[in-house]
Amino acid sequence: MEDFLSEPWLERVLDAAKVLPGLTGMSAVVNFEFATGKSSKKPPMRFHAALKDGRLVELGLGKLPEASCSVACKLPQALAIVKGEAEAEVGYMQGWLKVEGDYGVLVFGLRPLYEQPEWKDFKQAVDQLTKDN
Numbered sequence: 651m652e653d654f655l656s657e658p659w660l661e662r663v664l665d666a667a668k669v670l671p672g673l674t675g676m677s678a679v680v681n682f683e684f685a686t687g688k689s690s691k692k693p694p695m696r697f698h699a700a701l702k703d704g705r706l707v708e709l710g711l712g713k714l715p716e717a718s719c720s721v722a723c724k725l726p727q728a729l730a731i732v733k734g735e736a737e738a739e740v741g742y743m744q745g746w747l748k749v750e751g752d753y754g755v756l757v758f759g760l761r762p763l764y765e766q767p768e769w770k771d772f773k774q775a776v777d778q779l780t781k782d783n
Contacts, residue, residue: 654729654783655684655695655711657711659779660709660711663706663709663779664709666772666775667706669771669772670763670768670772671704671768672703672704672705673704673762673766674703675703676701676760677701678700678755678756678759678760679698679699679717679718680698680699680717680718680720680721680756681696681713681714681717681719682698682720682721682722682728683696683713683720683721685723685725686725694722697710697711698710698712698713700714701763704766717751718755719750719751719752719753719756720749721747722747722748727741727746729780731747732777733780734777
């Protein structure tokens with residue numbers, strides 16, 4: 651089992667995303683930043699995801715300047731979301747998940763993608779990749 655957000659983990663998630671059917675117009679670039687500890691000396695984990703027409707076409711370390719929005723929270727909360735133990739929408743409403751930029755892209759723009767049965771299969775695959783973290 652690869653560590654969460656390691657290069658091998660990112661590659662396996664990108665491979666798992668091949669089940670996504672694609673939907674014209676469902677496109678976004680999102681940066682993610684996860685605080686890794688209480689010490690301000692430890693840098694946050696940063697990665698990005700790029701969706702084009704409903705397909706995950708890029709997933710990598712670092713941030714991209716052309717992102718539609720950025721999502722930030724603490725690492726344990728991010729893991730809980732990925733594992734299905736917490737909901738991102740609840741985190742946003744409770745204030746522990748922050749979104750900068752176009753929040754509507756995540757909530758409304760990509761909603762038809764999240765509703766596809768293949769998205770559930772993809773989320774299950776990611777859960778399996780992440781369960782030991």
